[in-house]
Amino acid sequence: xxxxxxxRQTAGTVPRARAVARPWRLMGFSFMIPSLLxxxxxxxxxxxxxxxxxxxxxxxxxxxxxxxxxxERLFFDSFYLGVIGETMLLSVVVTLICILVGYPVAYFxxxxxxGKLYNLIIFLLIAPLLTPIIMRTFGWxxxxxxxxxxxxxxxxxxxxxxxLALLNSPVAVVLxxxxxxxxxxxxxxxxxxxxxxxxxxxxxxxxxxxxxxxFLKITLPLSMDGLGTGAILVFMLANGSFVTLLLLGGGSxxxxxxxxxxxxxxTRDLPFAAAMSNALLLIAFICLFFQLRLIRxxxx
Amino acid sequence: MLxxxxxxxxxAGTVAGSALALASLSPAFAQVDSxxxxxxxxxxxxxxxxxxxxDYEARTGGTAEIQIGGPPQWMSQIEASIDNPPIDVLVxxxxxxxxxxxxxxxEKIEPSKLTNLKNIPDRFVESVQGWxxxxxxxxxxxxxxxxxxxNPPSSIKAMIEGALAGEYVLSLPSIxxxxxxxxxxxxxxxxLGGSVDNVDPAFEALKQLQEANAVIFYGGAxxxxxxxxxxxxxLGIYWDGRTWAHYSTGAEWIGFIxxxxxxxxxxxxxxxxxxxxxxxxxxxxxxxxPGPQLKFAEMVQYGVTNSEVVYPDWLKERITPWExxxxxxxxxxxxxxxxxxDRWNREIGA
Numbered sequence: 326x327x328x329x330x331x332x333r334q335t336a337g338t339v340p341r342a343r344a345v346a347r348p349w350r351l352m353g354f355s356f357m358i359p360s361l362l363x364x365x366x367x368x369x370x371x372x373x374x375x376x377x378x379x380x381x382x383x384x385x386x387x388x389x390x391x392x393x394x395x396x397e398r399l400f401f402d403s404f405y406l407g408v409i410g411e412t413m414l415l416s417v418v419v420t421l422i423c424i425l426v427g428y429p430v431a432y433f434x435x436x437x438x439x440g441k442l443y444n445l446i447i448f449l450l451i452a453p454l455l456t457p458i459i460m461r462t463f464g465w466x467x468x469x470x471x472x473x474x475x476x477x478x479x480x481x482x483x484x485x486x487x488x489l490a491l492l493n494s495p496v497a498v499v500l501x502x503x504x505x506x507x508x509x510x511x512x513x514x515x516x517x518x519x520x521x522x523x524x525x526x527x528x529x530x531x532x533x534x535x536x537x538x539x540f541l542k543i544t545l546p547l548s549m550d551g552l553g554t555g556a557i558l559v560f561m562l563a564n565g566s567f568v569t570l571l572l573l574g575g576g577s578x579x580x581x582x583x584x585x586x587x588x589x590x591x592t593r594d595l596p597f598a599a600a601m602s603n604a605l606l607l608i609a610f611i612c613l614f615f616q617l618r619l620i621r622x623x624x625x
Numbered sequence: 626m627l628x629x630x631x632x633x634x635x636x637a638g639t640v641a642g643s644a645l646a647l648a649s650l651s652p653a654f655a656q657v658d659s660x661x662x663x664x665x666x667x668x669x670x671x672x673x674x675x676x677x678x679x680d681y682e683a684r685t686g687g688t689a690e691i692q693i694g695g696p697p698q699w700m701s702q703i704e705a706s707i708d709n710p711p712i713d714v715l716v717x718x719x720x721x722x723x724x725x726x727x728x729x730x731x732e733k734i735e736p737s738k739l740t741n742l743k744n745i746p747d748r749f750v751e752s753v754q755g756w757x758x759x760x761x762x763x764x765x766x767x768x769x770x771x772x773x774x775x776n777p778p779s780s781i782k783a784m785i786e787g788a789l790a791g792e793y794v795l796s797l798p799s800i801x802x803x804x805x806x807x808x809x810x811x812x813x814x815x816x817l818g819g820s821v822d823n824v825d826p827a828f829e830a831l832k833q834l835q836e837a838n839a840v841i842f843y844g845g846a847x848x849x850x851x852x853x854x855x856x857x858x859x860l861g862i863y864w865d866g867r868t869w870a871h872y873s874t875g876a877e878w879i880g881f882i883x884x885x886x887x888x889x890x891x892x893x894x895x896x897x898x899x900x901x902x903x904x905x906x907x908x909x910x911x912x913x914x915p916g917p918q919l920k921f922a923e924m925v926q927y928g929v930t931n932s933e934v935v936y937p938d939w940l941k942e943r944i945t946p947w948e949x950x951x952x953x954x955x956x957x958x959x960x961x962x963x964x965x966x967d968r969w970n971r972e973i974g975a
Contacts, residue, residue: 384963404971463851471794472856492857493841571844576799576974584970587801589697592966593724 372606379599384592395600409608412580415495416563416612419502423559424552426503427510431551434511435518450508458505462572465501466492469573493575501569506562510555517551518544553620557613564609581605659688660713660904666693668870672924680911687904689714696721697803703730703898713901714908718803719753720959722894726756731896734758738906741913741931749892749930752955757896760912761921762928764888764945765808768868769860770853771880777860780885781816784860785830788839795834796849796858799842800969806962807953808889809862810969816886821957824965831973853879864891866927869943873926881943887951893927 379395386394387401399405434446453461468474469491476488491497521544529539567582574583581601588598664673670693678689692699696717703710707730717725725731733755736742742750742758749759767784769777774793778784788795798805813827814820834840841858843849850871852858865888868881895912897905911917918929922936928944936944 385967466851466857467855470852470855470857490838571801572848575842579970579974583801587966587970590695590803591800591805592963593697593700593721594963595701 375599375602378596379603381596383597383600384594385597395597396604398597399600399604408579408581408584409604411578412564412582412605413608413612415498415502415578415580416560419499419506419563420556420560422499422503423507423510424556427507427555428514428552430507431511431514431518434515450511453504454508458568459572461505462501462569465497465504465573469497469500492573494577495574497573498570498578501573502563502566505566505569506559509558509562513555513558514548514551517548517554521547549620553616557616560612560616561609564605564612658686658904659690660902660908661690661692661711662714662908663699663712663716664691664693665695665716668925672921676917676920676924677908677911680914680917681908684911685904685907687907689908695803700725700730704728708900710898710900713898713905714912715757715896715898717757717894717896719759719892719894719955720807720962722753722757722896723956723959725896726754730899731756732899734897735906738903739910739913741910741915744915744931744933745913746930746932752892752952753894754956757894758909758913758930759892760895760918760930761893761925762930762947762950763864763866763891763893764883764928764947764950765804765812765862765864765891766888766945767860767882767884768849768853768863769880769882770878772878773856773859777880777882778884779882781812781862782886784884785813785817785834788834789837791837791839793859794838794857795840796843796852796861796863797831797834797840798849798862799844800966800973801844802846804891806958806965807955808891810965811953811958812862812886812889812951815951815953816884821954821961824961824968828968828972835973850876850879864927865943865945866925869926883945883949887949888945890947890950890952 380392382390383395383398385398387398391397399409430446434443438446466473470476471488471490471492473491475491476485479485480488525547526539526543529543530536534542565582566580567586570578570580570583571586581604585598585601585605588594588601662673662678664670670691674691678691681687681689692712696715699712699715700717700721703712703715703725715722715725715731722731726733734742734750734757739758745758745760753759767778767781778787784795787793798809810824810827811821813830814824817826817830819826831840841852843852843861846864846867849861849863850867852861854876863881865881865883868879872879895909897909913931915931915933918931919934919936922929922934922944923940926940926943928947930947
């Protein structure tokens with residue numbers, strides 16, 4: 326076959342190929358429709374409904390009332406502003422601890438653990454996720470109770486004379502949340518660490534950088550993607566967490582999800598609960614926006 | 626052979642399929658002679674299914690589907706589709722039952738359609754202003770760990786004083802637990818010289834208990850039992866039925882006291898939802914019938930309201946007679962709840 330013929334044949338097959346490909350491309354779009362329908366039916370429509378409900382009159386309207394009364398109550402009352410602050414602070418603290426705990430584990434898994442040990446760590450990380458969160462939280466109750474294992478050990482070692490009030494405290498909540506959420510951080514970081522070309526670190530070492538310097542200048546920046554993904558996941562999940570706070574907090578922490586549940590369950594002030602859930606969603610979006618900007622600025 | 630699908634066909638198929646899938650979840654597809662009734666989870670569901678639903682189905686030939694959950698969720702579902710409600714018979718707490726009546730979610734009781742109503746004392750209808758009937762009740766008294774509390778307090782007041790004196794730690798319901806306004810805030814206020822209009826004594830006592838590290842709070846009924854079992858607390862305010870149900874599972878360390886002031890009455894109301902079929906009355910008749918009620922009491926170990934029911938001896942000593950309970954002013958408490966919850970959040974914590 327001459328070169329000219331080949332060119333002519335190729336030119337002739339391209340439009341035909343496009344014509345064949347086109348229905349599939351459209352079908353590719355069509356495949357998204359069930360997901361879109363699901364998203365519209367179970368996210369957008371309820372969101373619109375909740376938005377509308379938040380403008381109805383609540384059961385404890387502030388003086389003057391008005392369309393924005395529930396939001397006024399939420400954003401102009403120092404108590405509720407404090408609750409919003411506490412919600413954010415808890416999420417930040419849990420995220421930071423998960424990074425501090427999770428990064429070394431992920432690093433060890435990827436760089437030092439052999440096949441069997443690697444698989445064992447993966448199993449240990451995933452196994453708790455298969456247990457209902459409520460069971461894991463009850464586990465912490467048993468450990469941290471006044472007559473629980475921790476207090477008994479401390480007393481048997483003569484480190485304390487009477488049991489410590491470990492449960493129903495912010496410490497118990499943070500412990501419970503880190504336990505539940507750390508696997509998300511570790512798995513996010515590990516997947517990115519595994520993809521880093523180790524020759525880059527070796528090059529840095531050959532050029533005179535110490536172990537610490539090559540980690541700070543090469544490994545850490547290159548793993549920011551995983552760290553960012555993990556941070557967003559953990560932050561968002563901590564932001565909306567509820568069961569752990571209810572079971573381990575004992576009223577020591579007041580967060581928006583707890584108050585939303587309370588408004589729904591005890592007060593039945595659905596408009597105020599709707600305003601709080603919209604505020605929580607908005608705050609989560611704002612935090613997500615800044616986190617993504619921060620990560621991108623780091624060059625990821 | 627490959628069949629090429631056009632974009633239009635794919636779109637139409639997807640939309641139709643999704644619509645069918647969503648619609649199949651709707652009760653609109655339920656059989657016409659089928660009704661939807663409600664139940665709490667756990668042993669309640671078993672009792673409702675095996676006793677009330679079974680009696681209804683045997684008598685009428687109809688079917689009843691059970692929806693598990695809680696009153697706030699069910700009321701929201703009814704509110705969202707009041708013309709074609711997804712629920713026909715509602716099980717409710719009394720404060721929300723009154724709200725459901727006032728907001729037009731349920732119908733007034735029609736005595737002519739409820740043959741078993743004649744054996745239900747008037748108080749169980751009047752308390753809910755005719756927006757349903759109380760068929761079952763729990764009483765919130767003092768539950769305690771027998772092995773760790775040698776001399777349990779005989780009254781609510783003594784219970785608070787003992788905790789403040791460092792004798793034990795209390796486990797009390799938190800504000801996230803729906804019955805707390807009645808079973809704790811009003812109860813404490815009433816026992817300590819206050820009233821529904823003056824709950825200061827209750828909040829003062831709670832703050833003193835917190836300062837003395839003599840109280841922890843539970844957000845769900847099971848959590849109280851965990852607190853006692855794990856040693857986090859020694860006693861607290863809890864339900865008679867749940868205490869004895871736990872005792873029956875082998876936890877013989879738990880005991881219950883009806884305090885001198887009287888345990889707090891917590892009635893469970895059955896209501897007919899507006900626009901539900903008339904067969905819903907027949908189901909309510911089953912709920913009020915003495916036979917199923919006695920078996921229900923034996924299963925859940927809570928008191929029932931049909932005066933023809935005769936408890937066996939073992940059950941009689943466990944059930945708190947309704948005449949020996951304190952009846953909170955439910956309507957007034959219902960109106961005060963938003964203020965109390967707000968105050969609790971600011972002074973006690975979530």
